[in-house]
Structure formats: C-alpha cells, structure tokens
Amino acid sequence: MNMIQALNSALDVMMAKDANVLSFGEDAGYFGGVFRVTDGLQKKHGLTRSFDAPIAEGGLVAVAIGMGAYGLRPVVEVQFADYIYPGFDQIVSEAARIRYRSAGDFTVPITIRTPYGGGIFGGQTHSQSPEALFAHVAGIKTVIPSTPYDAKGLLIAAIEDDDPVIFLEPKRIYNGPFSGHHDQPVQAWSKFKESDVPDGHYVIPLGKAAIAREGKDITIVAYGTMVHVAKAAAEESGIDAEVVDIRTIVPLDIDTIAASVKKTGRCVVLHEATRTSGFGAEIAAQVQETCFYHLEAPIERVTGWDTPYPHAFEWQYFPGPARVIEAMRRAMES
C-alpha cells in the first residue's frame, strides 16, 4: 500500500470494528477526498458514516467535539493543514481543554486528519507545516507518520485514543518517499518494505519514536517527509548518521532521542516548517537538557526559512539534503 491506501485501510478497519467511528470533511464523502484518502468509505460503510461537510473548518472541529462528547469517535478531514486556522479556537480553547476543565466529566476522543507540507508547488496556502502551533497547546496530541506502515498503525492508535489528536499527513510522500532531490523521479512506495501493510488491525503506540536508520556518528532527529531527506543526507554524506523518526510530536519520546544522541554525541534537528519557534527549538532544548555532557558539538537546526512558503522558490525554501549535509559537516567538524 502507498500512504493514501494505508490511511484508507486504517479508517476502513476502524469503521468496520467500531460503529462509533465516522469520517467527514470537505469533499471527503462521495468523492473520497481531494487526495483520495477516504475513497470508497461512503459506498462501503454508508452515507451517515462517511460524508461531505460544509466548508467551515471551525464547524468541522466543533461538530466533532460535540460528537465526541456524545461518545462517538469522529475522524475529521481538513483538506489542507493551511486551512485549519478557522478551526483553531475550537482546537485550542475547546478540544484541548474539555477533559481538564470538566475534570474528566466530558472528553473529546476526536482525530483531525490533515495533509501538510510542501513540495507540490502549492504556494503559501497549500504547503505549510503548522505542527509547532499545536505542539504548544496543552491537551492535544500531534502525530506525523513517515511511512505507509506507520501511517496506518498510528492513525488507528489516534482514533482509539481518548484525547484529541491532530494527525498531520506529509502529502509529499503520499505516493512514495522523497529524498529532497526534486529533480529525480519519485519511486513508488511499492518498491519499499514500508509499503508492506497488513490488511487488519494493528497499532503503533503514540509517543514512541523509531530509529529510521542506525548509525554511530551523528543523530538526525526528523519527522514526516524529512525522515527521508535525512536518510538521503546520511547516504550521500558518507557520515554514518542515525535517523530518529519521532512519529509523535506530542507526547515526545525524548528517551529514544537522548539514547541516540548520547551514543553519537552530535545532533541535527530537521524540519520543513519555519525556523523561529519551530518544533526543532523544543527538540534542541530537550536534547540540551538531557544530553549536555555528551554533546561534542552545538546542536544544529535545519529548517524552512522564516518566510511564507514561496510558490516558485519551493526548492530554495525546502531544507533539502544539501543543507542537511552542510549542517552535519559543521557538527562533525566541531
């Protein structure tokens, strides 16, 4: 399966397993979503379990909260992460705090799926990586898969989770992993073992990082599309880098990151989002807190620039392998 099919399978499995699971969003019903993630679900599970929604992201999230309060497990699709902001108040002030403010009386077991990230010439309104905005809010979990196998297991875990989860889907790698070399043809997921996705139910627990590549010289911490860029940089640089795919932004598996950094003594943090107050800042801070005496070099951050995502300069903006390797070399030379 590619990542789209894996996500579709997760939804299908959960809808078959639990009548309380339903899916809705803009174009996500009959049509199956603009990226086809909900394709066929309406036909298979019925009109009231997979349906089209009005163009109102604030409404989508709010309605999901109401359904969650009733006891359902709605999965909302926000068409692009760049469109999520009208739903921000409902996410930040409501979904995130309802358990806390009602002392557990009401809960919001909802999942908000949304494609994020650049690399498709989407310009500033179809390319953003807003994970840090959600990470900053107490009471929401934020998940970002990097392979079809993980995508399915993590989405099932998100749906089964009793708290609100923002599930960010790296759309650049829906169909195949992306090394960051935009001038090279994309290889389909079918050529990689991570596309070997079981049909049935399985879970990848939230809050557990994975080692995407083992290495001894330096640790690269990444998530989503950037995991593949990090792996490419490791291969191309000749530096034996260990790539930690954190998979869940919040709660963060700092133990796995710290174990790796303590082993290598060097750390590069990589994300596509803008630099200032990006999630890399949090990772760097925690690595410093946990690994200070093991660090041989300052922690490097490789990120998008602090500009809106420019349409024509996508590849100048995107932190590709060349920038990652540059940072790796700086860290190795210290």
Add this chain to the structure above:
Amino acid sequence: MRNTTKLTLRVPVPKHRPGDKPDFSGLAIPEPGDARRPEIDSTARDMVDLAFTLVRVLDAKGHASGPWKPNLDAETMRRGLKAMLLTRAFDDRMFRAQRQGKTSFYMKSTGEEAVSVAQAYALDRNDMCFTSYRQQGILIARGYPLVDMMNQIYSNARDPLKGRQLPIMYSSKANGFFTISGNLGTQFPQAVGWAMASAYKGDDRIAASWVGDGTTAEGDFHYGCTFASVYRAPVILNIVNNQWAISSFSGIAGGDESTFASRGIGYGLPALRVDGNDFLAVYAATQWAAERARSNLGATLIEHFTYRAEGHSTSDDPSRYRPSDEAKAWPLGDPVERLKQHLIVLGEWSEEQHEAAGKEALEQVNAANKEAMSYGTLGENKLPSASTMFEDVFKEMPEHLRRQRQQMGV
C-alpha cells in the same frame, strides 16, 4: 408527550451523480421581467421576495424585458461581450499551459464570465474588488494587461508578485483588485472593512466582494454580513452560486434548505437573487446595489445563480462526481451566447462579427502568451531572483532574515 420517533441523521445528496441523466425540470425559473425592481432605499424586510426569485432580463431568444432592463448602449454591451470572449480564450490558453507543464495550477471561470465582467462594468474603476479565485474577468474587463496576468501564472522574471503566489492569485491595487488569498472567504469581511474606511474618510468609493456558494459556510461570510449590516458599509457582497464546491453540491452548504440570497435577510441586508448567466441582469443588480451603497444606504447581498461549467481547477476531475453532460443541461444557458443573441436581436451584432471577435480574442491571448513565455515559465525554471523571497516579509528586513538569506547563498 415524549417523541418516540427514532432519530435519524440526514446527509443531503445531489439529484445527479455520474451515469445519471441530468434533469433540471424541477428547478423553478421565473420568466424574465417577472421580478420587481424596488427603490434603492428599501429595507431587507421590504424585499424578502427578491431573495427567493430570480432577477432576469434576457429570455432564451435574446429579448430583454422588465424593470431590471439596464438600457445599456450597444457599444457597452459589445465591449462586455468581447471581454467575456477574451476571458474565455484566456482561460482556455492558460489551462492548456498548465497541462503542457508550463505552470503548476490554473482555474477557469467558464460559464461564469457574466458575473465578473458585467460587475466590472457596473462598478467604478476605483471601487475595490475583494474577489475569490474565479473573478479574473474583472481584471480583464478593466484592461489589466493579459501579459501581466500570464507572468504571474508562469512565476517568471516579470511576475508582478515575484513568484510568491500560486498561479491566478493576482493582486493589483492600481486596478482596484485586492490580493487574492487561497483561504476561503477571508476577503469578505475585509471588503466590509475597506468600505467602512471609505465611509470613515468621506470618500465616494465602494467595495465589492465575492465568495462561492460553498464558502458561505465559513465564519468569515457571517462576519462580513454582520459588520456590513451593523455599520451600513458601502459594500456589495456577492455569492457566486455555481452549484459546485469542488465535489460538493450546493446542498452541502445549506442550499437545499433556502436560497443563498436569503442568508442576507436575517442580517437585515437587502438581498437579490440574480440569473448569473444573464449579463444584463447581473449588470442591473450590481448597478442597483452600487447606487444604494453610494447613497449611504448600506450593503446589498447578491446571489448569482450560475453553473461551474468546468472543473474546480486543473487538479480536479468533475466526471468523478457529477454527470459529464450536466453543464450542457444547465437551463440558464451560456452567458456569452445569451448576450451575443441579444445583440443580434437588436441588430447590433452578427454571427460574422462574433466569429471575428472570437478570433481577435484568440490572437490577443496568443500574442500575450508568446510575450509572457519569452520572460520564462515555471516549467523551464526561469524564475525571478531567489533572493527576493526574503523581501516583504516585513517592511524592513530584520537581522535574522538577512542572515538566513546569506546562509541560502544568494
């Protein structure tokens, strides 16, 4: 007594899906000339009926009738017709350019040209337009150079927006055209704010904004209506009901329950529902609303009832969710054909002239395209200088951006 009926969840579905034969016979279409034309100082309550009918002027044969007939001179109508032809030729050419890999994205306005072009003529050049992504006809009608539009679409060295924006997200203050956002509906309350500013300054300019039927669901639509009503802002709020929001039919935005025009009544906004494929009706309704706004009487909500004849964008395949011949079955016809027919009936136009005008539009578009391509295209990776991507984030570039630019090595 307790209701013992088991509740069921209702999800609206459109009448036709792929494979169905489109049938619009159930659609209530009033005759041209039936709708009354109220005084411009009418209140929303005085004209509730006009939110549920259709203001129409042109009939199927090209005859104009009724109180909304704007009595435009033939030359203005010919200019309008030519601007619509030019818009259509431009759309076809740019759609093809995307398919040829010269750019990343395009959106056509086919079937909806009357909305933007007739409105551009009914507004003053200085009035500010806060459009959605399908009103390119306004720029074309206002004479904005086609080559500049194409430069933007190609993100090339002469792109006025320096390669920063998705194709078709134009911006031209000089042409009264506010920078287009990719996020839906944000421009609607912004237009109200612009209009409030014009009133505050004692200016005589008004604003106009456009959203689609789908976007009426966004909160921004409702912010716009509330502020426009409260402050009697000199603004025209347009809903272009083209029946489809990508794959969602208008019922998903609540269009099955009431007309979109009727949304205005609850806010105290006079509302008109107009045949959006009737150039004269669109012109007349806009003129009415503009006069009202300029007379300090406040805002008007106009629903343009039309049909999106093509896909949502180059990324869309409408045959997956609606019958492929639905556009042909649309009972309100094509705006270009209808105005053409009217001019012919008046003896002010002929098939030969029409054909010549179509050819001229094509030549104009091809010439502009040739020039634009000489400045480069996104497909060839001939772009403006990458160093410009750090400009305009702020007025003055802060030190951290200067350092990032340096790091990028440009």
